Amino acid sequence: MHRFLPEPVQPQAPMPHRKVIRSWLLPVVRRSTARALFLVALDVALFGLAMVATVWFHHAAVKLLCAVVAGLIIGRLFILGHDACHQSFTPHRRLNRWLGRLVFLPSLTPYSLWDVGHNVVHHGYTNLKGFDFVWHPHTLEEFQALPRWRQWLERVYRSGWASWLYYLIEVWWLRMMFPSSRQMPTRRRVFFWDCVLVSVAAVVWIAALVAASNATGQSLWLTLFAGFVLPFLTWNAMIGFVVYVHHTHAGIAWYQDKLVWASAQPFVSTTVHLTFRYRIGTLLHHIMEHTAHHVDMSIPLYRLKQAQQVLEVMLPGRIVIQQFSWRWYFDTARRCKLYDFKRRCWTNFAGQPTTEPVMVG
8 A cells, every 4th residue: 555655754844734644544544334333243242241241150250350351342342432423433424323322332421422522622622721621731830729639639640540530530420421511511402312321221231230130149239340330440441541641641742822732733743652562452443543543533443553554654753652561651640740831841740840842843
């Protein structure tokens, strides 16, 4: 495929227009209904098997292991729904909407609210403070003005250990489940009914586990914890971690000024391509090939790896590529606490710079 591309853009040359960059990716923007349905059937089956396993096995340790696996499969299902919500999963808009709602149920994600928060806000204003709300950093002055309890919570969130808590509270509970008018000023009937849909799914899920516990004579609380609570918390940890590492990095800037943000080509410069060993990226449906996704949301997940390769050939030196390691992750969590928008660098909670300034332009 690379032989049909023009010459790569040199690092010192101006960034091409987004339309030009997307034109390089046209050969991989092909959606397949059959492939999408196969992925849905596969992951729904895996989730069903994991749920059965949390009841079938009586040993507590095995139950909990199956629960963690179930949580990771919820993450896989969510990634499929994420694609459907972008209308990049199949060529059919209505099918995408209903598939998205279906595969969002295990993560208890209201489809329409995710659509607004992710597609409109996050993709429309990635890393622009005051708009993009997920993992947005405080300044030193903002942090010092917070109540003590909130300062403590921010320290917990950015410790590296609490991505599950951040997503559970700040995204799912506050912005996804019947959000207040303060969190979601726009009020639409579809928001309410999507929240009702996932609430009913949760009730049915819990009721099925109660019935299974009674039928097998097992502990109700252990069955509920292994079959519902731990999978849901594992899913929250997964999504909190994924969103954090996508947009938090010593080489990734956040912005306050919309004009400066727009001139920085944010569709390329505000996200990380995190690479893994052992084909973990494949297990995560290639969601870590994230630069390609931000450049063109219409690329289906099963073509993101090819698209990312094209971008890295055509834009050498422009894309932040990071090999994942736990050492890197916890070093990032240690250094990236607050953000200094004037110096364009991360700081600790005392306001002392912990990263080099990011050059823009």
